[in-house]
Amino acid sequence: MPKRIELHCHSTYSDGTLTPAELVGRAVESGVELLVLTDHDSVSGGADLFAAAAAAGLRVKLGIEINCSGEGAADRIHILGYGLRPSAPGFAERLAEFRQRRSVRAQRIVEKLRALGIAIDFEHIRSCAHETLGRPHVADALRRLGVVKSRKEAFDRFLMKGKPGYVDSMGPSPVEAIALIRDAGGTACLAHPQTAGKQNELDELVRAGLQGIEVLYSGHTPSQVRTYGDWAGAQGLLACGGSDFHGPMTGRDERLGIEYDDLAYASVMERL
DSSP: OOEEEEOOBOOTTTTOSSOHHHHHHHHHHTTOSEEEEOOBTOOTTHHHHHHHHHHHTOEEEEOEEEEOOOSGGGGGOEEEEESOOTTSTTHHHHHHHHHHHHHHHHHHHHHHHHHTTOOOOHHHHHHHOSSOOOHHHHHHHHHHTTSOSSHHHHIIIIISTTSTTOOOOOOOOHHHHHHHHHHTTOEEEESOGGGSOOHHHHHHHHHTTOOEEESSOTTOOHHHHHHHHHHHHHHTOEEEOOOOBOBTTTTBOOOSOEEEOHHHHHHHHTTO
């Protein structure tokens, strides 16, 4: 019988709109058997996650998603980390560095938007972010100001590459992100590969130590599921997946979890 598990979701510690405890409640309602929290550049939601899960009787684990930057498609590559040790030497310090870079980027975005005559305030945006600051927080500020009606509109009009508020990502390279996760004892997987580049670019990630790929991602078509599944099999990669749930008011408020058959579930559980 298929099992519903969630390996890719976000809380208020990054750009989600539900707390870890609220995510646990939503997971129970959705029939999820395992929830892995993968906030951007942060593992700080772990304590809240585990406390809420213990009370609810839900199985949970702590992961991460690291946004990358660099030439070509690198700025569209996100690396998920599973089974890592947050206490690994240097791990917390590197994440703090990544979050600081994000803050600098957000401030530069705000400066561009203010130059367009939009009365947006960086300190207010920063105060709304629990920990990891990102473009979605800027998008939410634009929505609160009435400049846009949704995060999607904010990205489409101002925050995507080529738009007037865009600033290049300041994250680590994909190679650095993969190495950081693996050095912390984790399994490094490619998130939403449909945005991550062409086949030869994905092959380069495998040579850099990539260990898995999101095959069952919520945004994939059946054809993409087959294509990425075949590629994972040929490369000996873990085939994982999740909904990329962000919560209400984000445009990513679908049901938590992806259905896995017994074989796929067993394969994933060996690596988490």
